[in-house]
Amino acid sequence: MMFENLLVKNSVRDSLSRMAQYLNTTFMISTIENEYLINIEKGIVQNVEEGPFVMPSFVFKLTAPKNEWLMFLQHTPKPGSHDIIAMLRRNVLKFEGDLYPLMSHLLYFKLLLASLRPEGNKNEN
Amino acid sequence: MKIEKEPISGQYGKFKIDGLDYRIYWEEAGQGVPLLCLHTAGSDGRQYRALLNDKKILERFRVIVFDMPWHGKSSPPENAKIQNYKLSTDFYISQIMSFIDGLELIKPVVMGCSIGGRIILHLAINFPEKFRALIGLQSAGHLDPYYDISWLHRQDVHGGEVCGGIAYGLMAPTSPESHKFETMWHYMQGGPGIFKGDLFFYKFDGNIGNEIKKIDNSKCPIYLLTGEYDYSATPEETKSLANTIGIEMTKMKNVGHFPMSENPKEFLKYLHPVLNKIS
Numbered sequence: 001m002m003f004e005n006l007l008v009k010n011s012v013r014d015s016l017s018r019m020a021q022y023l024n025t026t027f028m029i030s031t032i033e034n035e036y037l038i039n040i041e042k043g044i045v046q047n048v049e050e051g052p053f054v055m056p057s058f059v060f061k062l063t064a065p066k067n068e069w070l071m072f073l074q075h076t077p078k079p080g081s082h083d084i085i086a087m088l089r090r091n092v093l094k095f096e097g098d099l100y101p102l103m104s105h106l107l108y109f110k111l112l113l114a115s116l117r118p119e120g121n122k123n124e125n
Numbered sequence: 126m127k128i129e130k131e132p133i134s135g136q137y138g139k140f141k142i143d144g145l146d147y148r149i150y151w152e153e154a155g156q157g158v159p160l161l162c163l164h165t166a167g168s169d170g171r172q173y174r175a176l177l178n179d180k181k182i183l184e185r186f187r188v189i190v191f192d193m194p195w196h197g198k199s200s201p202p203e204n205a206k207i208q209n210y211k212l213s214t215d216f217y218i219s220q221i222m223s224f225i226d227g228l229e230l231i232k233p234v235v236m237g238c239s240i241g242g243r244i245i246l247h248l249a250i251n252f253p254e255k256f257r258a259l260i261g262l263q264s265a266g267h268l269d270p271y272y273d274i275s276w277l278h279r280q281d282v283h284g285g286e287v288c289g290g291i292a293y294g295l296m297a298p299t300s301p302e303s304h305k306f307e308t309m310w311h312y313m314q315g316g317p318g319i320f321k322g323d324l325f326f327y328k329f330d331g332n333i334g335n336e337i338k339k340i341d342n343s344k345c346p347i348y349l350l351t352g353e354y355d356y357s358a359t360p361e362e363t364k365s366l367a368n369t370i371g372i373e374m375t376k377m378k379n380v381g382h383f384p385m386s387e388n389p390k391e392f393l394k395y396l397h398p399v400l401n402k403i404s
Contacts, residue, residue, distance in 0.1 A: 076298055079354045083294030086356040089271045103276045104283070106290030107309075 002116055003029055003036045006045040012115045017043035020108045025101040028058040031066040060097035068092045075118045084110060133177045142223045143216060150198035151191035155183030158257065158404055159233035162190045163241030165383060166327055167288055167320025168311045169197025175389030181397065185404045191224050195319050210322035214331045217244050234403055236260035239382060240327045242358065250336055253345035258403045260348045263382055265358035266366050267332035277321040285313035288320045295382035297354035308386040337369045348399045349374040354381035
């Protein structure tokens with residue numbers, strides 16, 4: 001998977017950090033096969049660590065099968081794969097844990113994950 | 126400096142709705158058959174800005190859009206206090222019928238999106254003879270909750286930010302970013318708890334079961350159009366609704382839950398043929 005690319009700085013992620021300047025959290029993305037711990041400080045991704053983990057510590061977790069994440073990460077995702085709430089609606093993505101950081105910065109997280117799509121994607125704000 | 130003026134005029138009026146006075150704002154343009162447009166939950170009439178500027182439509186239709194009470198530039202009722210706002214089916218119907226009555230509209234076409242796409246089904250069940258036609262955008266007979274809507278109104282979460290985040294995802298990745306931003310911005314400007322209160326109608330009070338079978342398309346033609354990227358009212362759900370009524374539905378490519386606002390150019394390609402049939 002390509003979640004480690006969240007560490008790569010670019011103009012999209014720079015502008016996103018301004019939407020989350022008070023956000024400090026660690027969350028986990030699970031593809032069932034693999035797990036990724038992602039640390040954010042002041043809206044900037046500071047670390048992405050790939051599992052397996054023995055005792056991972058995180059605030060919330062997003063779990064979806066690998067193929068679902070791959071569909072989400074397409075340049076132009078198909079309907080139902082274009083948004084994490086759309087995936088929730090189809091019961092292919094599960095939100096777990098303390099969802100406060102996620103829901104209070106919902107657009108930030110949506111756009112942060114969408115920033116992993118191939119360049120040229122229009123999901124920028 | 127020369128400015129580009131739009132053909133839209135806006136007005137305020139006092140309407141009596143269920144015994145209370147409401148100061149309602151509406152916009153209109155064009156002349157001909159009244160076409161009353163209903164905005165989505167938690168937003169306002171600006172969603173129909175493209176229709177109100179479409180020369181082809183304005184030649185034959187008087188396009189009218191009002192902001193629901195508590196939304197946009199319409200006020201809460203007189204002597205309102207902070208309350209647990211919840212939109213009921215009865216109150217939604219009352220405000221639409223009061224508005225039609227107040228403007229003395231004769232057999233208007235009513236087009237609604239999302240909650241508006243739901244309420245036109247209630248209008249079709251209860252007052253089919255009062256309308257020339259009904260157009261449902263993103264219509265479904267019912268919707269079960271699929272996320273915890275309490276997040277939309279918590280004092281420790283910025284309501285505008287979370288409502289905007291929810292609305293953003295309901296749009297198609299293929300819609301123009303400028304229109305998506307404006308659509309999201311309307312949500313970010315909503316009053317505290319209003320989007321959530323509208324969803325009480327959409328996900329609970331306004332759900333329709335077997336009553337859908339009471340809709341008689343011969344009494345009032347119904348047109349259903351749904352964007353392919355909508356996961357709230359999916360094309361499959363609109364198709365199921367259309368099958369029950371015994372009519373066709375149109376699946377709109379490259380748009381999501383807010384076709385008229387997120388991608389007006391694409392939406393108008395689908396709407397023009399429908400309006401041609403009606404007029």
